[in-house]
Amino acid sequence: MWIRDYPYDFAVRGTAGALSALIKSIIAKTYLLHYGSDFLPFLEMLPNLTDKDAAWALKAEDPAEESDDSYSIFDDDDGDDDTTGPELDATTPRSSPPGTRSPRSPTLSRERKPSLTLHAKSFVMPNNSPPPYPGNTEISDLSAKQLIKELVKVAQEVNGIDSEEIAQEITRIEARMFLDIEVCARYGYFLLCFDSCFSQGIGYSIPLFPARKNRRPTPSPVSTKYQTILLTGE
């Protein structure tokens, strides 16, 4: 659609190389050959295009490498287990086409920004304590590509372990954490009055989350006061 609507955008210096590299990698795959062949006619007419917005565009930086071999977007095959999908090298700076796009669309950077959340990073690196505040330099040292690779390795390990064992271990840990819950005593009590207790004139206050040792409801002096109020209406 972009080729159809804004073909002259591809006349910007550096864009043609990127596009041809992309198309070459597409047609290198047999299952994508059909789709890549649709772009070949446009590649042939690319040298004849001129950038209409060059007058008001910002000066483009010289691209570091304009050869097609600098881009390796699709490295994976179907049977490869170590694939991580697109492998844009985040460390190599790419020249972004500045200001030549339509003013409506923002300038896109080709640098791959880390998109993993802090939780994901802490999952991959359990030894490092999850940073409570952003800007932890240890985690930011790892590139996003490496983090994703680590995550994929962890996922493969998880897939290799028996589901029953994982579930039991999770339950074991959560049971321990659940039993260690202690509720503040001030907010742990509320009054319960049962119909039968009304007739007997007894009210009970039962702790909401009692401590393990003290689970039986005990009559409290507060309850009798409320019971009197409810019975007499005063």
Added chain:
Amino acid sequence: MSRVVSLILCHDKPRARAKQIEKLVDIAQKLRTLNNYSALRAFVAGINNATFPGDITMDIFKAKAPEHAKNLQSWDLLLQHIRSHRSYRMALKNTKGACIPAL
């Protein structure tokens, strides 16, 4: 939950994500058997957050493991918030033996 999301979304291909979801649903099945509602809810929430309506991943998952897809759907119904989590409260009430509630 975020770890479940990370495990699913670290794969680029929908087929790999579907396979991961299948494994996670299998673990969730065992958690349900152990009456661990807390972890079950985390797994279900993680899987739902990692997908969206119309995602190819879920289509592949449903085609590949229809039984697991049905289980996931039933847990969605179990844990939904309608009528103050009525289904979950009933399940909790009828649970025999030890359980870990979803706090």
